Amino acid sequence: MKLPPIGSYISTSFIDWPGHVVAVIFTKGCNWRCPFCHNGPLALGVAEELDVGAILDDIERRAAFLDGVVVSGGEPTIHGSLPSLLRRIKGAGLAVKLDTNGSNPSAIGELLNEGLIDAVAMDIKGPWYKYERLTGKAVDVESVKRSVELLKSSSIDVEFRTTYVPHLMDEEDLRMVRRQVEPGRWVIQLVDTRLALDPALVGTASPERARVAEAFPDVPIRG
Template sequence: MSAGIPPIKGFLETSFIDWPGKLCAILFVGGCNFRCPFCHNHPLVLAPEGMETIPFAEIMSRLAARKNWLAGICISGGEPTLSPGLPQMIARFKAEGWAIKLDTNGTRPEVLAQLLGDNLLDMVAMDVKTVLEQEKYARCAGGAVDLGAIRESIDLLRESGIPHEFRMTIAPSLHTEEDIVAWTQQFDRSRSRLTLQNFNPRTTLDVRYEKEPGFAPEIFSRLSALIA
């Protein structure tokens, strides 16, 4: 592993779904400061040290072989902003001419501000787990949350001038329809893209959620129309 580069625990050479409108590669950085009960990436969250680290040189070489038809790299997790070497890693990609999308839970606004200030990001997707109320947010994130940091990250992205989206995974046991309506209303859709994802009870961090259904398709369609 190169010095300062975060341990990369997963890598997909092509994804059609992780960067709206673009074909991208996606890499996964281990570790997260949330414990969202519906999380599907929980090995990355709970035990990243038990996962193999993909050498950075291998990642660079596999990317270089696909440079002509990939539009960029999505950096996901886990929560990538927890890794001290994230700016250095992105700078290495940028030096090779790659566009970068970052997935984040918004808990490290100081890192986001640094990355934006250094022009290291081309797109950001931030999970905003629910309305900004402590009790509701803590249930969705699996523990206490600094809502001030979440607000700060939202404001940074709103003012950033780069493409960004706020997205929320919705589950009937965590989100009322009123919550979802209120969530959509806190954003200016002329400046920020919004995305709702229906909860999928598949290999969840909290196994009790594997018995929970998502919203019925007709209800999810109606809720999705709020942000259409």
């Protein structure tokens, strides 16, 4: 059975799916090149490839002690074999949370239809008009919008999240993002530029938490 390439694995995490004890699998490779990405080796696909069979064996052996598995990346939906991985996890009786950039609405739709995902965290990189700048690629924004609508209309647990990069966006951009995802749940993440993919971004200013909290008092802030 073909399975996605895995570039990193956390056997137990209490923070990657709030309220859940999970294992976290990071697939290799991403179709975008966000300048602020802090997972460069995974996104570029150069991280050392781990033994996916051994990881699944470990998860199955500890299934009684886990609530679920977070599948992150890179971008998991670029791999056509993603459903096979999720079927194996669901077969162990575990819930699945998918982290995605939302570029592949057909993959998300198939996973929803087959009942292979229980929760999704989808990145909203910024206002639609800035997507190319924020992803480093020519993006089919309509596809990303389709993913948003699919997830909004689904019955699973969905969170939209935006990394606030002051060098690339301002508070008005964030207000536009909020309108793009309403009435969905939305979270602001404060960028940490120390590991940014684009060297020009490394060391640029991070947002001031107090200022963001004042501008968006009803929005959870992470980072």
